[in-house]
Amino acid sequence: MPKSVYTGGTGEIEEKKSRFIAHIEPVTTEEDAVAFINAIKKQYFDARHNCSAFVIGDNSELTRCSDDGEPSGTAGRPMLEILLGEGITNVCCVVTRYFGGTLLGTGGLVRAYQGAVKEGLNNSVIIEKKPGILVNVTCEYTEVGKLQYNFANKGIRVLSSDYGTNVTFKLVIDLDSLEIVKKDLTEITSGKAIIEVLDKCMYADVNSEILIY
Numbered sequence: 001m002p003k004s005v006y007t008g009g010t011g012e013i014e015e016k017k018s019r020f021i022a023h024i025e026p027v028t029t030e031e032d033a034v035a036f037i038n039a040i041k042k043q044y045f046d047a048r049h050n051c052s053a054f055v056i057g058d059n060s061e062l063t064r065c066s067d068d069g070e071p072s073g074t075a076g077r078p079m080l081e082i083l084l085g086e087g088i089t090n091v092c093c094v095v096t097r098y099f100g101g102t103l104l105g106t107g108g109l110v111r112a113y114q115g116a117v118k119e120g121l122n123n124s125v126i127i128e129k130k131p132g133i134l135v136n137v138t139c140e141y142t143e144v145g146k147l148q149y150n151f152a153n154k155g156i157r158v159l160s161s162d163y164g165t166n167v168t169f170k171l172v173i174d175l176d177s178l179e180i181v182k183k184d185l186t187e188i189t190s191g192k193a194i195i196e197v198l199d200k201c202m203y204a205d206v207n208s209e210i211l212i213y
Contacts, residue, residue, distance in 0.1 A: 002058055002089040006127045006206055011119025015112040017100025022120030025092045027054060030062060033092040037066075040094040048099040051075035051113060054092035055083050070097075074109035082117040088126060093117050127204040129213060131175040134159075134198035138168045143189045150188055156181065157203075157210050172203050172210060 005026040012021045023040050027033045033054040041050045053065040053076050063084070065076030079093055095116045104112060139147055144167050151158055151171070162168040173181050178197070185193050202213040 001129050001131070001202075002060070003087050003126050003128045004089055005091045005124055006204070006211075007125040009120055009123030009125075011116060011121070011123045013112065013115050013119055014100075015104060015108065015115075016102040018102070018104065018112070019096075019098040019100070020112050020116035021096040021098075022116040023094045023096070024117075024120040024124045025094075026090055027056065027092045028090050030054075030056060030064070033064070036092050037094055040096065044096040047096045049075070049097040050094055051079060051097070052092065052094045053077075053080035053083060053117075055080070055089045057089060060084060060089050070109060070113075071106060074106055075113045078110045078114045079117050082114050082121075086121065086126075088121070093120060095120075125206060127206055127211070129202040129204045131200070132172045132203045133175050133178055133200050134212070135171045135173055135178070135181075136168055136194075136196040136198060137171060137185060138166050138194040138196070139189055139192060140166055143167075143192055146188050147185065147193070150184060154181070154184070157205075159210060159212070172201065172212065175200065 005024060008025040010023050025036045037052045044050055049068045049070050051066060051068045051070060056062040063080055065080040067075045079095060083091055095113050157172050159170040159172055182195050185195060204211045
C-alpha cells in the first residue's frame with residue numbers, strides 16, 4: 001500500500017555554502033500542492049530557487065515537478081524520484097536554495113536536492129495505510145483476562161473498551177487475519193465470546209496510536 005505524510009516537516013543541508021531547505025507537506029489535490037508551493041515561494045522570496053515536486057493519488061496518478069530556474073533535470077525531477085522511490089503519495093515537497101557562490105555542477109545539484117528531500121522526509125511523520133476490518137468482541141467479565149492476554153500476545157489493536165453488563169472490545173484486525181482471530185477468540189472463550197464483524201477500513205499505526213480511515 002502507498003505511504004503518505006501524516007505530519008509534514010522540514011530539513012536542511014549545506015553544500016559548498018549553498019543552503020538547501022526542504023519543506024514537506026501532505027496534499028490531496030493539485031490545488032493544494034500549488035497553494036503550498038506558492039506559500040513557500042512567498043515566504044522565501046529572497047531565495048535564488050524554490051524547486052518543487054508533488055505526487056497525488058493512491059496510485060501516484062498525478063506527478064509534477066519544477067526546476068525553478070536550475071539547469072533542466074537537476075532539481076525537480078530528482079526530487080520527484082525520491083518521493084516515488086519511497087512509495088509516498090499525496091505529498092508535496094519544495095526545496096529552497098540560497099546560493100553560496102560556488103557552482104555545484106549537474107551531479108552536485110542532483111545530490112543536493114535529493115539529499116534535502118531525504119532530510120525533510122526524515123523529519124516528517126510518514127504512515128502506511130493497511131486494509132483492515134473493525135470487529136466488536138463482547139464477553140463476560142470472567143473472560144476479560146484471557147482476551148486481553150490474547151490481544152497483547154497476537155498484537156491485536158484494541159480501539160476501545162466498554163465495561164457494562166458485559167465487556168465489549170472494539171478491535172481493528174488485518175483483513176487477511178480475520179478468520180484466524182475469530183477462531184482463536186472462540187477457542188479461548190469456549191465459544192462464549194460474541195464476535196460482531198463491522199466495517200472494512202483502512203488504518204495506520206502512528207507512534208502506537210491507531211488511525212482509522
